[in-house]
Amino acid sequence: MTQMPPMERIWFIVNLIPEGTVLPYGIVADLAGLPGRARYVSRALKLAPKTLALPWHRVINSQGKISFEKYSEPFQTQLELLRLEGIKVNAGKILLSQYQWKPDLATLVMTLPF
């Protein structure tokens, strides 16, 4: 039985993030079984096939901010997508205490195919 590759595990987790919620890169890495590898998450998202249609915009950094350069094209796109799902962004910041997805870990772990 081959392990699901790290990058696929990251895509799997991101795909589970519910609408109207967000998750920091580092937490995605943790849930994917790759603690301390937040940078790998950003790389995995960049390389993700468009056909997967992942909710990539729900992944933000640990400070509640969008990680693209301010005013850049992808920055604006992510900001708009987040607001479309009712996520408030004030002064470029998202309140993690309000919007961070907090899955029931026991249940989630049983669901994961890895």
Place this chain on the structure above:
DNA sequence: CTAGTGACCAACG
């Protein structure tokens, strides 16, 4: 092989 580069992060000052 080495050096630079990230959609990062926690710890400091």
Place this chain on the structure above:
DNA sequence: ACGTTGGCCACTA
């Protein structure tokens, strides 16, 4: 609230 620093590691030139 910032800016810096050291750690992280796959990928690229």
